[in-house]
Amino acid sequence: MTEKKPDKQPRTGTRSTVTLQQVAERAGVGVMTASRAIKSPHLVSEKLRLRVQAAIRDLGYLPNEYAGRLASNRSKIVVFILPSVSSGVFRFIVQGAEEVLSPLGYQVMVTAASHSLEEEEAACWKILGWKPEGVILSGTDHTDAMRAMLLAAEIPVVEALELGDQSIDINIGLSHQDAGRAAARHLLDRGYKRLGFLSSNMENDYRAQRRRDGFLSVIKEAGLSVICDINQSGKVVFESGALAAKQVMASGIDVDAIFCSSDELAVGAVSAALRAGRKIPQDLAIMGFNDLDISAHMVPAITSIRTPRVEIGRLAAEAILTRIAGDPYPARIDVGFEIIVRETT
């Protein structure tokens, strides 16, 4: 009773924000005109527009993003749901999308969900409250509830990176199984016969599983079998590659060549092999996936499979924009991949 303000006053009492209303008053115009002077300046006479702009400056007015979005029912937001925000290949997708979305005034929001499809579903549920105008997902493996939720939202959905059989809406990516097959073929062509596969945390990486499938199938078709097949745990991928390589070398298994499910693993493997005194590729050939920048700068430079990751992001963004504009967009785009042969094979 003593602490509180004596007279009942509106809840707004304590807010110190400058509102459009105040701008309009200061400029001597209606709020509508003030609003238009900001959003559609061409609809307002120069005289009033200038007065509004001056008022904005004087008052230090900042449009409230929540009020605007609530009233207009347009979020100008595109969300990503990815296994990781900043690591591996994902940040390049976000980067590519941001390059096309940001200049158009879209806000990009990224949510990470790496542990399971259920976690992804939960993340999706939360993020949909931001009423995104488009959603970009990784891969085509999702829970049925998540698919239903996305369908109900009636917004363009891009499943990126991996090409799947059933997709929710738009699917932009490449066949990771084909990439695995191509890796095996490359190694076989080079004359390697005793092939190994190396991955990390593959339980939650469906794309790596597909690469492995493709890799193994070609080996089998060639009448051979895989010599070692290691799934390293742990998140530090360079280190995982090094550990796995050490393990293989210590085991005495006679491997010719290893296909690593990512370039990070390949870097670690190359590093460990070199330190163990192995000659690459004579004693051991190593091949990676994704063709990260580092691969070309390792000595020896690492053979890898280049995926157009930035372009995937760009295309995903364009797909969403096209659909928002009401135009059709292909349901499926295969961006392909390319084997970059370097010194490690």
Next chain:
Amino acid sequence: MTEKKPDKQPRTGTRSTVTLQQVAERAGVGVMTASRAIKSPHLVSEKLRLRVQAAIRDLGYLPNEYAGRLASNRSKIVVFILPSVSSGVFRFIVQGAEEVLSPLGYQVMVTAASHSLEEEEAACWKILGWKPEGVILSGTDHTDAMRAMLLAAEIPVVEALELGDQSIDINIGLSHQDAGRAAARHLLDRGYKRLGFLSSNMENDYRAQRRRDGFLSVIKEAGLSVICDINQSGKVVFESGALAAKQVMASGIDVDAIFCSSDELAVGAVSAALRAGRKIPQDLAIMGFNDLDISAHMVPAITSIRTPRVEIGRLAAEAILTRIAGDPYPARIDVGFEIIVRETT
């Protein structure tokens, strides 16, 4: 006239969203109770809570984030304004902050502004419309207008990474000048006398300038002078390091050791030197900055200066949370750095 709906109806007509109102009706409770069942379940009887939850499930209700934030005047958002979202050291800061913020329900928003202080100011202006409860910036160099804007917003502001003389609010980082000095001392201690400095795009990297200042000052104090001082342009940093190193080697300049302003440059330099047949460190010593994971995995492993970048992000987030809670937080935290000596020096 023919196309439009004949009878004038509320603007909401076309919205297909499920609202709290509808949830409340279905559950047979007031909207207040429905709202509380979601936000503060402990304040609602189990019976009604269950009914509300069932209604939410049946209807597929998603709380509108804009309406909620507008009404409550709490954004639960922390924003970052950084030179880059996903590259170099910045993504680790975001990662560190996200680790502490996300579990508490805060949404992290990142804006990139890399070209100038003016661009940063513009980005700040825009992002403040989201009414963040805290802002994290990189470095302590900002325009006066930006400082004023941030002060007027009356929210905790953390300037991260670099320790400066004048900071807006909270400053968490390290002295990049001291780091540069330490690098020079390390190289001098190792017996190298003909030292070089290598950076890229230093115009917009105040921290790199400070490292250079420190580096040069120690060399001068030792009665020596820097042999080469290259500022490479271009964004591909591995490649920039390689190009600069090639340039130095081709020029015939007799350099003992090079301090690179980032590990990416050092990786490229090591790679180029190796390919040119130089022995590292005998023919040329190379040292980096930041101690990225890759540095330990290069062969030879790269000597670097470790900066606690994830921890900086974590601390920044904690600083903001502490201040939001109304508690005091130190104005300045020096997180220090550590020289990690490896094989390239």
Next chain:
DNA sequence: CTGAAAGCGCTTACAG
């Protein structure tokens, strides 16, 4: 524990 009503700061169809 429960709820009616006011208010958050915008946008927009409509009428001048």
Next chain:
DNA sequence: CTGAAAGCGCTTACAG
């Protein structure tokens, strides 16, 4: 070109 008024979907002080 300009503006009054209703509405967006929530939250919350207050009173039962």
